[in-house]
Amino acid sequence: xxxxxxxxxxxxxxxxxxxxxxxxxxxxxxxxxxxxxxxxxxxxxxxxxxxxxxxxxxxxxxxxxxxxxxxxxxxxxxxxxxxxxxxxxxxxxxxxxxxxxxxxxxxxxxxxxxxxxxxxxxxxxxxxxxxxxxxxxxxxxxxxxxxxxxxxxxxxxxxxxxxxxxxxxxxxxxxxxxxxxxxxxxxxxxxxxxxxxxxxxxxxxxxxxxxxxxxxxxxxxxxxxxxxxxxxxxxxxxxxxxxxxxxxxxxxx
Amino acid sequence: xxxxxxxxxxxxxxxxxxxxxxxxxxxxxxxxxxxxxxxxxxxxxxxxxxxxxxxxxxxxxxxxxxxxxxxxxxxxxxxxxxxxxxxxxxxxxxxxxxxxxxxxxxxxxxxxxxxxxxxxxxxxxxxxxxxxxxxxxxxxxxxxxxxxxxxxxxxxxxxxxxxxxxxxxxxxxxxxxxxxxxxxxxxxxxxxxxxxxxxxxxxxxxxxxxxxxxxxxxxxxxxxxxxxxxxxxxxxxxxxxxxxxxxxxxxxxxxxxxxxxxxxxxxxxxxxxxxxxxxxxxxxxxxxxxxxxxxxxxxxxxxxxxxxxxxxxxxxxxxxxxxxxxxxxxxxxxxxxxxxxxxxxxxxxxxxxxxxxxxxxxxxxxxxxxxxxxxxxxxxxxxxxxxxxxxxxxxxxxxxxxxxxxxxxxxxxxxxxxxxxxxxxxx
Numbered sequence: 120x121x122x123x124x125x126x127x128x129x130x131x132x133x134x135x136x137x138x139x140x141x142x143x144x145x146x147x148x149x150x151x152x153x154x155x156x157x158x159x160x161x162x163x164x165x166x167x168x169x170x171x172x173x174x175x176x177x178x179x180x181x182x183x184x185x186x187x188x189x190x191x192x193x194x195x196x197x198x199x200x201x202x203x204x205x206x207x208x209x210x211x212x213x214x215x216x217x218x219x220x221x222x223x224x225x226x227x228x229x230x231x232x233x234x235x236x237x238x239x240x241x242x243x244x245x246x247x248x249x250x251x252x253x254x255x256x257x258x259x260x261x262x263x264x265x266x267x268x269x270x271x272x273x274x275x276x277x278x279x280x281x282x283x284x285x286x287x288x289x290x291x292x293x294x295x296x297x298x299x300x301x302x303x304x305x306x307x308x309x310x311x312x313x314x315x316x317x318x319x320x321x322x323x324x325x326x327x328x329x330x331x332x333x334x335x336x337x338x339x340x341x342x343x344x345x346x347x348x349x350x351x352x353x354x355x356x357x358x359x360x361x362x363x364x365x366x367x368x369x370x371x372x
Numbered sequence: 373x374x375x376x377x378x379x380x381x382x383x384x385x386x387x388x389x390x391x392x393x394x395x396x397x398x399x400x401x402x403x404x405x406x407x408x409x410x411x412x413x414x415x416x417x418x419x420x421x422x423x424x425x426x427x428x429x430x431x432x433x434x435x436x437x438x439x440x441x442x443x444x445x446x447x448x449x450x451x452x453x454x455x456x457x458x459x460x461x462x463x464x465x466x467x468x469x470x471x472x473x474x475x476x477x478x479x480x481x482x483x484x485x486x487x488x489x490x491x492x493x494x495x496x497x498x499x500x501x502x503x504x505x506x507x508x509x510x511x512x513x514x515x516x517x518x519x520x521x522x523x524x525x526x527x528x529x530x531x532x533x534x535x536x537x538x539x540x541x542x543x544x545x546x547x548x549x550x551x552x553x554x555x556x557x558x559x560x561x562x563x564x565x566x567x568x569x570x571x572x573x574x575x576x577x578x579x580x581x582x583x584x585x586x587x588x589x590x591x592x593x594x595x596x597x598x599x600x601x602x603x604x605x606x607x608x609x610x611x612x613x614x615x616x617x618x619x620x621x622x623x624x625x626x627x628x629x630x631x632x633x634x635x636x637x638x639x640x641x642x643x644x645x646x647x648x649x650x651x652x653x654x655x656x657x658x659x660x661x662x663x664x665x666x667x668x669x670x671x672x673x674x675x676x677x678x679x680x681x682x683x684x685x686x687x688x689x690x691x692x693x694x695x696x697x698x699x700x701x702x703x704x705x706x707x708x709x710x711x712x713x714x715x716x717x718x719x720x721x722x723x724x725x726x727x728x729x730x731x732x733x734x735x736x737x738x739x740x741x742x743x744x745x746x747x748x749x750x751x752x753x754x755x756x757x758x759x760x761x762x763x764x765x766x767x768x769x770x771x772x773x774x775x776x777x778x779x780x781x782x783x784x785x786x787x788x789x790x791x792x793x794x795x796x797x798x799x
Contacts, residue, residue: 200794203707205706205707205793205794206794225712226711229706229709229710229711230709230711232707232708232709233708233709233710234709238707238708240707240797242797244700244703244704244707244796244797245704246401246701246704248400248401248402248404248405248408249397249400249401249404253397253400257397257704257705257708258708258709259393260390260393260394260397260710261390261393261394261708261709261710261711261714262390262709263386263387263389263390263393264389264393265389266392266393266396269393289404289408305708309709317797
C-alpha cells in the first residue's frame with residue numbers, strides 16, 4: 120500500500136527520545152464527565168445534564184494500540200475528545216506525555232494538542248479548498264515551520280501513505296480511502312506522541328478500511344494509538360481492547 | 373515537530389513564519405474557493421462590493437464635475453493652467469483669487485508648442501452692460517482669444533467672435549477693437565439685446581454719468597442658443613478689450629490659461645510655460661474643490677455614507693454566512709492546534725481579500741460607469757462631461773471598501789469565535 124513505512128518518517132523530523140521512554144503516553148485516572156455541567160465546555164442545554172463518563176481509568180503505553188468499543192453513548196468519543204484536549208472532563212486527570220490536560224488553560228491545551236496529539240476523524244475533515252499536500256502541512260503552519268520544510272514533510276508523508284502522486288489533488292478529487300490516508304498523514308505531520316482515531320473506517324468499504332487499519336498499525340508501533348470503533352474488524356488491530364458501557368469500563372482484554 | 377517553548381524565539385522569526393504561513397494558507401484557500409470550489413458565493417460578494425464602490429465613484433465623479441463646473445469655467449479645453457493657490461473665481465466683485473501674469477505672451481508661446489492647437493488666457497470680470505433698450509445689468513464677462521475654430525469657453529461658443537485679438541497689438545493695447553460680444557441666452561434676455569445690437573460696457577465701480585459718455589460699446593455678434601448653465605448671465609469678449617477695461621492689461625493678467633491639443637503635449641507645454649502654476653488636464657479637477665461646493669460636498673458625502681453602509685452590511689452578512697457554512701474548516705483548524713487568534717485571522721484575511729478584490733473591480737467599474745454617464749449625458753442632455761474620474765478615486769474606492777470591511781469583520785469573527793470543534797464533529 121505505502122511505498123515506505125510511516126514509522127520511518129518519524130526520525131527525520133525529531134530526534135528527541137527522552138520523553139519516549141516514559142511508560143504511559145496517555146493516562147486517564149478516574150475521569151468523570153457530565154455534558155451540561157460546569158466542568159464541561161459545552162452545555163447540552165437547560166439544567167439537564169448527561170453523564171458520559173463515570174470514573175474511567177485507562178493507561179496507554181507508547182507503542183500500543185488501544186481499541187475502545189461499546190454502543191453509542193457509552194463514552195468512546197468523550198474519551199477521545201478528553202485525550203485530544205477538546206474537552207475538559209468534570210473530574211479526574213487526563214495525562215498526555217506527562218502533562219495533566221485538566222490543569223491547562225485553553226491556549227495551553229491547544230498548544231499541547233498541536234505538539235503531541237494527532238486526530239483522525241471518521242469523516243476525514245479535510246479542507247476542501249486545499250490540496251492534499253496543503254492539508255497534510257496544515258498543522259505545521261501554526262508550528263511556524265518554513266514553507267519549504269512544510270512541503271517536504273507533507274510530500275514525504277503522502278509518499279509514506281501511498282499518495283505521493285496525489286499531492287496536488289483536492290480532497291474532492293480523491294476517493295474515501297485516499298482522503299482518510301491524507302487525514303492520517305495530516306495527523307502525523309507534527310510527529311505526535313498520541314494518535315486518536317474516531318471510527319477511522321466508518322465511512323470506508325471493507326477493503327479500503329483494511330488498508331487504513333494497516334496504516335494505523337504501522338503508525339502505532341512507536342506511538343500510543345487510541346481507536347474508537349463499532350467495527351470488530353477495526354478493533355482487530357488493537358493490542359488491547361477496552362469495552363465501555365454507560366460511561367464505565369466494562370471489560371479489558 | 374517542535375520542542376517546548378518553540379513559540380518564543382529570540383528574533384520572533386518563528387512567529388513571523390507562522391503568520392506568513394497563515395496568511396499564505398488563507399490566500400491559497402481563498403483563491404481555490406474563488407476559482408474552483410465555492411466561486412459563486414465569493415463572486416456575488418465581490419460583485420456587490422464592486423457595484424457599491426462603483427456607485428460611490430460615479431456619484432463622487434458627478435459631484436466633482438459639479439464642483440468644477442461653474443459656468444465661467446465650463447470649457448472644452450484640454451488643459452487648464454491656474455494660479456497655484458488661488459484658482460477659484462469669486463462672483464463678488466473685488467474678491468478674485470490669484471491671477472496669472474504675462475498670460476498673453478505665454479499663451480502665444482504655447483500656441484507655437486508642438487501638439488498644441490490653441491491656447492488662450494481667460495479673464496473673468498463682472499461688468500455692467502447696457503443696451504439701448506434696457507437697463508444696465510451686471511454680467512460675468514469672459515475675455516478670450518478666439519481662433520475661429522469651434523471652441524467652448526464659459527459655456528459659450530467662441531467661433532462667433534473675430535479670430536485673434538487685434539486690440540492687444542503685441543502688448544501695447546492700442547490696436548483696433550474687434551468690438552464683438554457673445555451673450556448667453558440669460559444675458560441677452562436681461563439686456564433685452566439681440567444679435568446686431570450695440571451694448572455699452574463699463575465697470576461697476578465707475579461713475580454712472582461718466583459711463584454713458586465714455587464707455588466703449590460692443591456689438592452683439594451672437595446670442596448662444598444655450599449655455600451650460602441657463603440661469604447665468606455670461607458673455608464672451610476679446611481678452612485684451614476686457615483687460616483694458618478692467619485694468620488687467622497692466623501685467624497681462626488672466627484667471628486661467630486654456631490650452632487645446634494633445635493632452636500629454638498640452639500638459640507638458642503648459643508646465644513649461646507656467647512651472648509654478650497648477651496644470652490640470654481635462655477631467656482631472658482637484659478633488660479639494662469638493663469641499664468648496666456645498667451641493668457637491670453633500671452629494672459625495674451622502675454617497676460615501678450610503679456606500680459604506682451598503683458595503684459593510686453586505687460584507688458582514690455574506691462573510692457571516694460564509695463563516696457559518698464554513699464552521700467545519702474552523703473546527704479542523706482548532707483540532708490541528710491553531711489557536712483562536714489564528715482562526716480569527718483566517719476569517720479576517722478571507723474577508724479582507726474578498727473586499728479588496730471587490731474594491732479593485734469597483735474602481736474599474738466606477739471608471740467605466742463615469743465614462744458611461746458622460747456618454748449618455750452627452751447624447752441626451754448635456755454638451756460636456758457631467759462626471760469626472762480622478763486618479764485619487766483609486767485609493768479612495770479601495771480605502772472605502774476596506775473601511776467597510778473593517779466595520780463588517782466583527783460579525784464573521786463573532787460567528788467564528790462561537791464555532792466549536794466538538795459541535796462540528798458531533799454532527
